[in-house]
Amino acid sequence: QVQLVESGGGLVQAGESLRLSCAPSGRIFGFYTMAWFRQAPGKERELVAALNWSGASSYYADSVKGRFSMSRDNAKDMSYLQMNSLRLEDTAVYYCAVQRGAYSVASLRALKADYWGQGTQVTVSS
Numbered sequence: 001q002v003q004l005v006e007s008g009g010g011l012v013q014a015g016e017s018l019r020l021s022c023a024p025s026g027r028i029f030g031f032y033t034m035a036w037f038r039q040a041p042g043k044e045r046e047l048v049a050a051l052n053w054s055g056a057s058s059y060y061a062d063s064v065k066g067r068f069s070m071s072r073d074n075a076k077d078m079s080y081l082q083m084n085s086l087r088l089e090d091t092a093v094y095y096c097a098v099q100r101g102a103y104s105v106a107s108l109r110a111l112k113a114d115y116w117g118q119g120t121q122v123t124v125s126s
Helices: 105-109
Strands: 004-007 008-011 018-024 032-039 046-051 057-058 068-073 077-082 092-100 119-125
Touching: 004 008, 004 032, 004 092, 018 032, 018 092, 032 068, 032 077, 046 068, 046 077, 046 105, 057 068, 092 105
Parallel strands: 008 119
Antiparallel strands: 004 018, 018 077, 032 046, 032 092, 046 057, 068 077, 092 119
């Protein structure tokens, strides 16, 4: 079973930037979508961004469009989430995930993923 490990979280002020990284514990074979989720205290986990294998298809939650950008390195099975202009409401635990097989935003929004990370805390202060 592949495990994912997130890094790059921390405490920043509103308006600043952070870059999250997600690395697997082993090789991921086949084609797969990579995604980032977040869960704020007292709220449900939500899909923030997703990127299919080729990078041709992507999804961003309305709340992060224009501020967050996701990328991936297929040679390393890694994904990245560049977060700019951070807001107080971006405070959450951020999780990376892998969806094997066909790209499906609907499935991801239903929290259906094959591999999950343990999460990294992002705290935005005023």
